[in-house]
Amino acid sequence: MHAFDLPQAPLHPLNLPWLENARVEAAILRLDLIDPLISGNKWFKLRHHLQQATASNAPGLISLGGNHSNHLHALAAAGKRFGFATAGLLRGHAQDTPTVRDLQALGMQLHWLGYGGYRARNQPGFWQPWQARYPGWQCIPEGGGGLAGAQGCALILQQARAQLAALGWADYDAWWLAAGTGTTLAGLVLAEEGRHAVHGALAVPRDHGVAQVLTELAGRQGYQLHDACRGGFGKFDDELLAFIADCERHTGVPLEALYTGKALLALRQQVEAGLFAPGTRLIVVHTGGLQGRRGYL
């Protein structure tokens, strides 16, 4: 095991009436269960950055996010676990949320950028003053995106494959997962090299700057994006909340409303619309994010 590896995410059958009706078999890969603190796909996206920080002897890691950010949460927890200092640049003005309290408790230095300051994050020169303030630190793009983030997600594929036999599956047909920046999806598409289709349920509007990382996939086949945002990132409606409660009741798997709930609801819609032939076997990725749920559910 590599120094930055965490235990394997369990893969178990996902039984829901609407899957059964369509004779679609699904198993869910529980990235939410890999660790009490360093949860979900954000951990996989951080691995390469942690390795790079080690290789360059960086004293710390710095990144950006909002006040419910799963990414900053995973970064702060990983920093504490593996002995790196961390700093977080936050959108908006100082606020007290369960996530923010955790970041502070995990020792992350917080800087509130306001909204305008945060909007400047993609401009050239944005990182300069922070690099001057935190010399030698590893800067991680918003959400842990980019190719380094995608490469870390190849491990998700290995973790699932290692557990197929225990499910009694010789193989599977496709992946289904929530997508925000598309980094996790890109990692799976790159690792699959066309062997199995990857379906991304987009939790953000298409024009939201998804997918800079998807340019890495130019010319590749074997992936498909489905709209799952239901009116915007972070917008919830009654149907979504009722669906989440119903799924949790049937499966015992906790979901949140920003990504995993929307991804499963979009899956139900596609399954009911006949996207998958009877007998199809799907691996659904639970991308985590449950810590953020404390802020709004």
Ligand SMILES: *Cc1c(COP(=O)(O)O)cnc(C)c1O
């Ligand atoms: C960040 C996040 C996503 C989106 O991941 P991308 O790699 O940006 O597409 C999906 N689900 C959860 C729970 C997340 O926290």
